[in-house]
Amino acid sequence: MELLSWLGSQLPSFWNSFITFGLSFVVYILVFDHMKRRKRWKNYPPGPVSFPFVGNLLQVNFQCPRLKFGKIFSLQVGWKNLVVLNGFEAVKAALIQRSEDFADRPSFSLFDHMGHPFNPRFLINSAVGNVMCSITFGNRFEYNNEKFQRMLQLIEEAFNIGAGILSQVVHKILIVSKTQTSWLPGWHKETRDPGFTRDFIDAFLEEIEKAKMDPESTFNEDNLIFTVFDLFGAATETTTVTLCWALLYMLRYPDVQRRVHEEIDKVIGRDRSPKIEDQVNLPYTNAAIYETQRYCDVVFAGVPRMTYRDTQVQDFFIPKGTTVIAVLSSVLKDETVWEKPHEFYPEHFLDAAGQFVKREAFLPFSAGRRICLGEQLARKELFLFFTTLLQHFTFHIPEDHPRPQEDGHYVLIHSPDSYELCAIPR
Numbered sequence: 181m182e183l184l185s186w187l188g189s190q191l192p193s194f195w196n197s198f199i200t201f202g203l204s205f206v207v208y209i210l211v212f213d214h215m216k217r218r219k220r221w222k223n224y225p226p227g228p229v230s231f232p233f234v235g236n237l238l239q240v241n242f243q244c245p246r247l248k249f250g251k252i253f254s255l256q257v258g259w260k261n262l263v264v265l266n267g268f269e270a271v272k273a274a275l276i277q278r279s280e281d282f283a284d285r286p287s288f289s290l291f292d293h294m295g296h297p298f299n300p301r302f303l304i305n306s307a308v309g310n311v312m313c314s315i316t317f318g319n320r321f322e323y324n325n326e327k328f329q330r331m332l333q334l335i336e337e338a339f340n341i342g343a344g345i346l347s348q349v350v351h352k353i354l355i356v357s358k359t360q361t362s363w364l365p366g367w368h369k370e371t372r373d374p375g376f377t378r379d380f381i382d383a384f385l386e387e388i389e390k391a392k393m394d395p396e397s398t399f400n401e402d403n404l405i406f407t408v409f410d411l412f413g414a415a416t417e418t419t420t421v422t423l424c425w426a427l428l429y430m431l432r433y434p435d436v437q438r439r440v441h442e443e444i445d446k447v448i449g450r451d452r453s454p455k456i457e458d459q460v461n462l463p464y465t466n467a468a469i470y471e472t473q474r475y476c477d478v479v480f481a482g483v484p485r486m487t488y489r490d491t492q493v494q495d496f497f498i499p500k501g502t503t504v505i506a507v508l509s510s511v512l513k514d515e516t517v518w519e520k521p522h523e524f525y526p527e528h529f530l531d532a533a534g535q536f537v538k539r540e541a542f543l544p545f546s547a548g549r550r551i552c553l554g555e556q557l558a559r560k561e562l563f564l565f566f567t568t569l570l571q572h573f574t575f576h577i578p579e580d581h582p583r584p585q586e587d588g589h590y591v592l593i594h595s596p597d598s599y600e601l602c603a604i605p606r
C-alpha cells in the first residue's frame with residue numbers, strides 16, 4: 181500500500197520527466213541525425229528532415245517526388261539511406277557515366293521473402309504449363325490467369341484421382357469446346373495464315389486440310405482436341421512432378437546441391453543464363469538430374485501397351501491383343517543393374533574420371549516404338565529449369581519443418597507429398 185501511495189504522489193513528476201525525455205529524443209533524432217548525415221558525407225544530396233523510425237515515408241509522394249525535392253535528392257526510409265535520381269541527365273550521369281559504381285544491388289524485402297517457406301509446385305507447374313501453351317496455342321499465360329490455372333488444376337486432379345477421371349475430364353472438355361462455339365480450333369481457324377505455322381494447332385489444321393479427300397484420315401477436329409489434351413496431360417504433370425522431386429532431393433542432400441552449385445559457378449558463372457549446349461560440360465549436374473529421374477520413378481508402372489500380333493518374350497508366348505504393362509520402376513531400381521538402387525546416388529551416371537555416362541537401364545521414358553513422344557522436350561526442360569534455379573538459389577528446409585519424405589504417393593504417377601522450401605538468392 182505504501183508503495184502505491186508513494187507512486188501516486190510521484191506520478192505528475194514522473195510524466196513530466198518522461199515527456200521531456202521523449203521530446204529531447206525526437207529533437208535529437210530529427211536535428212542531429214540529419215546534421216550527422218550531412219556532415220559525414222560532404223555534398224551528400226540534400227533532402228527533407230526525416231522522422232525517427234519512418235524516415236521520410238510520410239512526407240513523400242513517391243509517384244511525383246521530383247517537383248518537390250529536385251533532380252537528385254536524398255531520403256531516409258526507415259533507417260536506410262536512399263538517393264533518388266530524377267530525369268535523363270541525372271540517370272545518365274549515374275548509370276551510364278559511372279556504370280560500375282552503380283552496379284550492386286541492395287537487399288529488399290522482396291528478396292527477403294524468398295527466404296520464407298513456400299511450396300514450389302505452383303510456380304514450377306505454371307512455368308512448365310506455359311511451355312506447352314507456347315508450343316500448342318502459340319501463347320503463354322500470366323500465372324494469375326484463371327482459365328490457365330483451372331486447366332492445370334484439372335490435369336493435376338485427373339492424375340491424382342486416377343485414370344477413370346482422366347477420360348471423363350477429356351470428355352467434358354471435348355463437349356464444352358464443341359458447344360462453346362468450338363473455342364479450341366475456332367480462333368485458330370479464323371486467324372490462320374496458311375503460309376505461316378504458328379504452333380501445333382496450326383500444323384494440325386494444315387494436315388486436316390491436306391487430308392480432306394481421305395475418308396480414312398485420322399486428322400479431324402475431334403482428334404485435334406483429344407491430341408491437345410493428351411499432350412497437356414502427358415507433358416505437364418510428369419515434368420512438374422520430376423522438378424518437384426529434384427528440389428526435394430536438393431533439400432535432403434545438401435552435399436549434392438553444393439557440388440551442383442560449384443559446377444554451375446565454374447562452367448556457366450552467374451552472368452548468363454544456362455543453355456542446352458552447356459549440358460556436355462556439366463557432368464555432375466546432368467548426373468543429378470538423371471539420378472532424380474531414376475530415383476523418383478515418376479511413371480512407375482509405365483503406360484499400358486497391347487500386343488500388335490502374336491509374339492514371344494524370352495520363353496513365353498504372348499498372343500495378339502494382350503495388354504502389357506512394363507513396370508519401369510523395376511528397371512530403374514533393378515538390383516542386378518544399379519550399384520545403389522534404393523539410394524539417391526548421382527554417381528550412378530559418372531565414370532571414375534567424373535565424366536557423364538549413359539546407362540542402358542535408364543528408361544524413365546520407356547523404350548521402343550511407343551517411347552515417350554516428349555522425351556527430347558522433357559530433357560531440355562528438366563536441364564534448363566533445374567540448372568537455372570540452382571544457378572540463382574540455394575534451397576533449404578525451412579526452420580521447424582520436418583525433412584521432406586522420399587516416399588510420396590502413387591496414383592497414376594509417383595508424386596512427392598506437399599512440402600515447403602526456402603529459396604535464398606545466391
Ligand code: HEM
Pocket residue numbers: 410411414415416418419422478479482483484485508544545546547549550551552553554555557558
Ligand atoms: C519427365 C517427363 C516425362 C516422363 C517421365 C514421361 C514418361 C512417359 C512414359 C513412360 C510414357 C509411356 C511410353 C510407353 O508406353 O512406352 C510416355 C508417353 C507419352 N509421353 Fe511422356 N513423359 C514425360 C514428358 C513428356 C512431355 C514433355 C510430353 C509432350 C511433349 C510427353 C508426351 C508423351 C506422349 C504423347 C506419350 C504417348 C506416346 C504414345 O502413345 O505413343 N511426355 N511418357
